[in-house]
Amino acid sequence: MxxxxxxxxxxxxxxxxxIPTDTVSYHSGVVPIEDILKEIGSLKNIANIICEQVTQIDSADMSHAIWLSxxxxxxxxLAQPDIDGIVVTHGTDTLEETAYFLNxxxxxxxxVVLVGAMRPSTAISPDGPMNLYNAIILAAYPGTQGKGVLVTLNDTINCSRDVTKTNTALQDTFKAPELGYLGYIIDGHPHFYRxxxxxxxxxxxxxxxxxxELPPVEVLYGHVNDxxxxxxxxxxxxxxxxxxxxLGNGNMSQTMQTVFQQIAQQGVIIVRGSRVGSGVVTRNGAIDDDANNFVVTDTLSPQKARILLMLALTKTKNPKEIQEMFWNY
Known part of the structure; x- marks a missing residue:
């Protein structure tokens, strides 16, 4: 195994x-991983498990320091020949960001598979044990190798680059808008479709x-009268x-264009994303990026574009080179 x-x-x-009916005002990150694993009775039939409690936090408190560690x-x-795969349990609020950073x-x-839950372990019907069971199955499945860091909740398999949390409370919150799931876990077997x-x-x-440490990068939200x-x-x-x-295809007002032109001239990298939630931000579409030395996000969400930009800045400060990274990753 x-x-x-x-x-x-x-x-x-x-x-x-x-309270077993409480799925809102519970306390996150208080149950040790060993206790969660006790809820899964047939683990010995699918993999040999070792576990480590890296930290116990609400994922709103995730940090760059924890990411790096x-x-x-x-x-x-993973460099050890006796380890075949990794599962990371994580809070859902920032799960997609951690997954893409690791990717x-x-x-x-x-x-490497990230997994979480939308209901606490004490709920009447918690989703955590089944999600974790599926994550272990996915990490142990030979066909998962070489597909990058994956995310699984609610019987779905998602690419860490594309997945996002789409609903504040529902169990089927993790989706890849427009691009779709990579596959499903059906009756204990992963099925990949893309x-x-x-x-x-x-x-x-x-x-x-x-x-x-990672270079400081901020995300700003566009709006009327910015x-x-x-x-x-x-x-x-x-x-x-x-x-x-x-706005829209990464658009901005004349005021913001002027502000960002001045900031870019100071050597700060400006990346145009969109608040829309899906779609491609096209280069030289809404704005003349070549003239302004701006970078565009392609299909990355603003929060994931921030991660790629931080890592890009550890390699270069050249906007053209950083744009190539956005096309590649």
């Missing part, structure tokens, strides 16, 4: 409440060896890059 390491970080899957631990484990810095073809096409994990140019004050404040506070969740 495969040897799967589970790294636990807390979240709703490790949440608890005194987690990624380095995963790389260390860019893990240096192995072995499976493949990730962008570079990931061992194919990327990003390394975290010796990296102790003044640019927050953008200027971000630069004053030390931001090396700004992702603008712009």
């Amino acid at each position: 495969k040897n799967i390491a589970i790294l636990a970080t807390g979240g709703t899957i490790a949440g608890a409440s005194h 987690l990624a380095k631990r995963i790389n260390t484990l 860019l810095v893990i240096k192995s073809e072995k499976p 493949m990730p096409t962008r570079k990931h994990t061992h194919m990327t140019e990003f390394t975290i060896d010796g990296l102790i 003044t640019g004050f927050l953008a200027q404040a971000a630069v004053t506070a030390g931001a090396k890059g700004i992702v603008y969740a712009g």
